[in-house]
Amino acid sequence: MLESLSVPKRRVAAQFVLPGGSSREVAVFLSEAAPGHTGGERLSDLLNNSGSQFIPAVDAETEAMTFVRCENLALARVAAELEPNVVDQFTIPTEHEVEVRLVDGQKLRGLITYVLPEAHSRLTDYLNSAPPFIPVLEGKQVALVNKRHVAYVETLRR
Known part of the structure; x- marks a missing residue:
């Protein structure tokens, strides 16, 4: 019964970079659907709109679950195809x-x-x-x- 209440997620590879330059390869879990745009949730959605101070990520090397405080990340990198720039086809950006x-x-x-x-x-x-x-x-x-x-x-x- 509880399985029917779970939200389907997909695992997405990312790099988290901390102040000072140290980085970690991680996987984050994104929803198959996102409010506000077509397609699945993006890492930018998770970082900008989650309302959560911490987001879960799995360390790519150790498989350890990590909880990352968003405001302390300097930046996060993800493959460009996973962060499409949604621009109206009739508008020049x-x-x-x-x-x-x-x-x-x-x-x-x-x-x-x-x-x-x-x-x-x-x-x-x-x-x-x-x-x-x-x-x-x-x-x-x-x-x-x-x-x-x-x-x-x-x-x-x-």
Whole structure:
């Protein structure tokens, strides 16, 4: 009877990076459906909207269950196909190639993409209105960067 009440989850590989640069390969458990968009739950949904201070993850090497405090993550990486940038096909997104420098000195380069009303479409508007973890596309990965750990975001010339 209790099995019928469980929510189906899928196991998704991710990398959690702490302040200072230490990282762990983990698996997180995401729902097959997500409120607010089609398709399954994404890691960004879990980090930004869970309402939980801790999320469960399994260490990829040891299989030990770990409970990770979201606000203390500097960033989390996941395969880009698992974090699709949902943009209306009739809307041209704003894109910025950036370097993100974290408070601890770590830096990453990638692409920030978003859609905002034209009157409020500056990068600063997005950064100030974005959820706690902002997606930065790094080739075949998306880094979900915790804004609490960001020192600055610098735009790069394309």
